[in-house]
Amino acid sequence: xxxxxxxxxxxxxxxxxxxxxxxxxxxxxxxxxxxxxxxxxxxxxxxxxxxxxxxxxxxxxxxxxxxxxxxxxxxxxxxxxxxxxxxxxxxxxxxxxxxxxxxxxxxxxxxxxxxxxxxxxxxxxxxxxxxxxxxxxxxxxxxxxxxxxxxxxxxxxxxxxxxxxxxxxxxxxxxxxxxxxxxxxxxxxxxxxxxxxxxxxxxxxxxxxxxxxxxxxxxxxxxxxxxxxxxxxxxxxxxxxxxxxxxxxxxxxxxxxxxxxxxxxxxxxxxxxxxxxxxxxxxxxxxxxxxxxxxxxxxxxxxxxxxxxxxxxxxxxxxxxxxxxxxxxxxxxxxxxxxxxxxxxxxxxxxxxxxxxxxxxxxxxxxxxxxxxxxxxxxxxxxxxxxxxxxxxxxxxxxxxxxxxxxxxxxxxxxxxxxxxxxxxxxxxxxxxxxxxxxxxxxxxxxxxx
Amino acid sequence: xxxxxxxxxxxxxxxxxxxxxxxxxxxxxxxxxxxxxxxxxxxxxxxxxxxxxxxxxxxxxxxxxxxxxxxxxxxxxxxxxxxxxxxxxxxxxxxxxxxxxxxxxxxxxxxxxxxxxxxxxxxxxxxxxxxxxxxxxxxxxxxxxxxxxxxxxxxxxxxxxxxxxxxxxxxxxx
Ligand code: FES
Ligand SMILES: [Fe+2]
Numbered sequence: 001x002x003x004x005x006x007x008x009x010x011x012x013x014x015x016x017x018x019x020x021x022x023x024x025x026x027x028x029x030x031x032x033x034x035x036x037x038x039x040x041x042x043x044x045x046x047x048x049x050x051x052x053x054x055x056x057x058x059x060x061x062x063x064x065x066x067x068x069x070x071x072x073x074x075x076x077x078x079x080x081x082x083x084x085x086x087x088x089x090x091x092x093x094x095x096x097x098x099x100x101x102x103x104x105x106x107x108x109x110x111x112x113x114x115x116x117x118x119x120x121x122x123x124x125x126x127x128x129x130x131x132x133x134x135x136x137x138x139x140x141x142x143x144x145x146x147x148x149x150x151x152x153x154x155x156x157x158x159x160x161x162x163x164x165x166x167x168x169x170x171x172x173x174x175x176x177x178x179x180x181x182x183x184x185x186x187x188x189x190x191x192x193x194x195x196x197x198x199x200x201x202x203x204x205x206x207x208x209x210x211x212x213x214x215x216x217x218x219x220x221x222x223x224x225x226x227x228x229x230x231x232x233x234x235x236x237x238x239x240x241x242x243x244x245x246x247x248x249x250x251x252x253x254x255x256x257x258x259x260x261x262x263x264x265x266x267x268x269x270x271x272x273x274x275x276x277x278x279x280x281x282x283x284x285x286x287x288x289x290x291x292x293x294x295x296x297x298x299x300x301x302x303x304x305x306x307x308x309x310x311x312x313x314x315x316x317x318x319x320x321x322x323x324x325x326x327x328x329x330x331x332x333x334x335x336x337x338x339x340x341x342x343x344x345x346x347x348x349x350x351x352x353x354x355x356x357x358x359x360x361x362x363x364x365x366x367x368x369x370x371x372x373x374x375x376x377x378x379x380x381x382x383x384x385x386x387x388x389x390x391x392x393x394x395x396x397x398x399x400x401x402x403x404x405x406x407x408x409x410x411x412x413x414x415x416x417x418x419x420x421x422x423x424x425x426x427x428x429x430x431x432x433x434x435x436x437x438x439x440x441x442x443x444x445x446x447x448x449x450x
Numbered sequence: 451x452x453x454x455x456x457x458x459x460x461x462x463x464x465x466x467x468x469x470x471x472x473x474x475x476x477x478x479x480x481x482x483x484x485x486x487x488x489x490x491x492x493x494x495x496x497x498x499x500x501x502x503x504x505x506x507x508x509x510x511x512x513x514x515x516x517x518x519x520x521x522x523x524x525x526x527x528x529x530x531x532x533x534x535x536x537x538x539x540x541x542x543x544x545x546x547x548x549x550x551x552x553x554x555x556x557x558x559x560x561x562x563x564x565x566x567x568x569x570x571x572x573x574x575x576x577x578x579x580x581x582x583x584x585x586x587x588x589x590x591x592x593x594x595x596x597x598x599x600x601x602x603x604x605x606x607x608x609x610x611x612x613x614x615x616x617x618x619x620x621x622x623x624x
Contacts, residue, residue, distance in 0.1 A: 097503060099502050099503045099504070101504060191515055192513055194516075196613065196614040197619075197620070198615070198616050199618045200618050222535075223538040225537075226537055227532060227535060333614065353520065354521075357519060361518070362617075363498075379578075
């Protein structure tokens with residue numbers, strides 16, 4: 001067990017290395033660390049569940065997972081979103097296995113107990129005859145997810161009733177969500193079910209790859225340079241700002257060499273620009289008018305990208321959210337959502353969707369190459385040299401880019417700590433710090449008491 | 451259009467269409483993507499909707515709004531061109547793959563120059579020296595047409611049987 005073998009020394013060494021911009025490699029796929037992560041990170045932080053447009057009408061439901069906890073998310077008659085553990089209170093059977101649908105009651109296939117949209121137990125087969133009057137049905141309703149809240153249509157859940165409220169957790173990321181999700185009248189809408197697939201990867205690596213690593217773009221996605229779609233300049237994804245916000249969240253605001261995008265407002269129809277201006281502050285509008293790609297993440301396992309892309313010569317913008325559901329130290333189930341402005345013209349939405357399929361998701365040509373590097377990281381992670389906790393083999397990953405070298409840009413108009421390049425490991429280091437803070441909570445305390 | 455008219459499906463016709471699908475699989479499994487493109491008509495519609503898990507015995511569980519592919523010949527050409535670059539890492543080193551195509555059924559259509567072809571696919575892939583064997587399976591609904599003396603695929607809808615894909619990416623064509 002970790003508490004016995006993960007001696008304080010290994011933890012101290014870990015912290016020491018992290019303070020030098022290094023991250024010990026044994027940590028990435030260590031099975032004990034993984035167990036700790038599930039309890040201490042995923043059991044305590046806010047995780048993304050769904051977007052409001054996935055639950056349009058009363059009775060609409062979707063089933064989701066918070067790592068291993070099955071979640072049933074429903075809209076009740078009052079229009080409120082409720083999150084339940086998707087498990088019958090009688091003997092624990094998974095209550096609903098459909099991905100989505102619309103219902104008034106959920107009936108368990110095992111003994112037939114049934115629940116309404118408010119999670120109340122409303123039916124017990126032969127109830128009075130077998131349980132008598134003493135059975136109080138109100139004690140046997142579906143168990144609610146301790147906290148469910150939403151911001152800009154993004155619904156999150158948290159298993160820790162004592163965790164800080166969602167808005168406080170998101171912190172300055174809210175300001176960026178206001179741009180990404182709030183720029184249009186009516187907000188954004190999700191198209192269909194999320195694509196899901198299983199990748200060979202550790203969740204930390206995928207989250208970092210998206211939220212914190214524009215540096216990989218020039219090599220991993222070099223095929224787009226070969227095809228003449230991306231510029232030759234190896235710095236091309238580095239122009240702009242990397243912004244570190246609280247709690248391990250962060251966003252890269254990638255512009256271009258000139259400080260502006262090739263096309264204003266990410267290639268959205270010009271007719272939408274006045275609407276963006278109206279819904280945004282002047283600072284937000286300034287950023288949106290110049291950005292090429294927004295890419296970032298909400299800790300621990302939600303990432304997003306809002307790029308400019310096109311399959312047939314026309315440029316389109318869309319918003320992609322993805323959730324990295326850990327399945328084990330070396331596996332993630334990726335959930336990928338496509339979002340587009342409700343107010344966008346229908347042809348634009350369709351073209352943007354095709355642009356999305358061509359670039360991200362399992363069939364996206366950019367993402368395909370990402371999956372290869374994620375797999376290569378875990379495929380070498382079992383070696384003794386890699387796993388050595390005393391770090392005798394210099395088995396530490398390098399997060400030195402911009403470390404103690406690049407100062408924040410005080411003139412940047414948005415919130416957060418903004419560095420004047422995205423080729424910097426500032427978000428990664430902040431994710432690691434946050435990881436360490438969460439994972440060592442109570443653990444070190446206990447050690448100290450002993 | 452005379453809806454009463456239907457072309458008899460002769461053994462000869464069936465053989466020609468089966469050969470088309472076999473040739474296609476051969477091209478895909480041997481990295482001959484440009485040759486593969488030549489088997490596709492210029493007005494091609496190439497789709498792969500998601501499969502959903504829905505309640506109900508007869509529920510149509512092919513997604514109406516979410517897909518893995520929504521392609522034209524042009525967008526497939528872009529995807530193919532990428533596979534001829536040096537840095538499409540997902541296929542460099544190349545994966546080894548097989549398309550097993552079976553249960554082929556040919557049906558005539560109202561438009562007498564086109565035929566409906568239904569087939570099953572089993573796709574297997576090996577990558578690097580890893581021991582995992584990736585696979586995917588499902589059904590394909592095609593429309594084919596003879597242009598000159600060359601059969602072409604005019605439309606394809608790929609229906610996977612998994613709602614959660616277990617290949618680590620979908621760099622393959624199906
Ligand atoms: S487990 Fe659900 S009714 Fe018994
Ligand atoms: Fe990438």
